[in-house]
Amino acid sequence: MxxxxxxxxxxxxxxxxxxxxxxxxxxxxxxxxxxxxxxxxxxxxxxxxGFSGIGEFLLKIAISIDQLGNVMMQHLLNQLWIKKEGYRFGNRDETISSVLGKNKQNATLTGFGKAIDKILDIIDPNHSLNSIDYYVEPNH
Known part of the structure; x- marks a missing residue:
């Protein structure tokens, strides 16, 4: 490694x-x-x-696409999903779900952000909180 x-x-x-x-x-x-x-x-x-290998491969791709979305949609997500004092979207090393989880912890989600988080919780309980990446390089 x-x-x-x-x-x-x-x-x-x-x-x-x-x-x-x-x-x-x-x-x-x-x-x-x-x-x-x-x-x-x-x-x-x-x-x-085997088939579990395909699942792992597709998960890696999904995470990479999620990181791309975090950068590509940062301005829109910062405007719609979080309050001004919230933890910002846009770090290329972090997923959208991780940022959503950090803002959920800090109670800085807007109503729209809370709705998105609830939808994710229906699909995967505590998705955003479980997705928090505590080892992300800071984005200055």
Missing amino acids: IKKEKDNRPDQKTSPFIGLLLFCISILLLVITGPLGFIYGILHSLFTK
């Missing part, structure tokens, strides 16, 4: 052009190689770990 030391430095400033270029390249790579990697991953998981 590889352990990475975190130094809690803020993300480096990047020029808008570099950000746009890397965004376009990442979308292009996802569209071109994503389907092949997905099919290979499903088959590899199936033949090495």
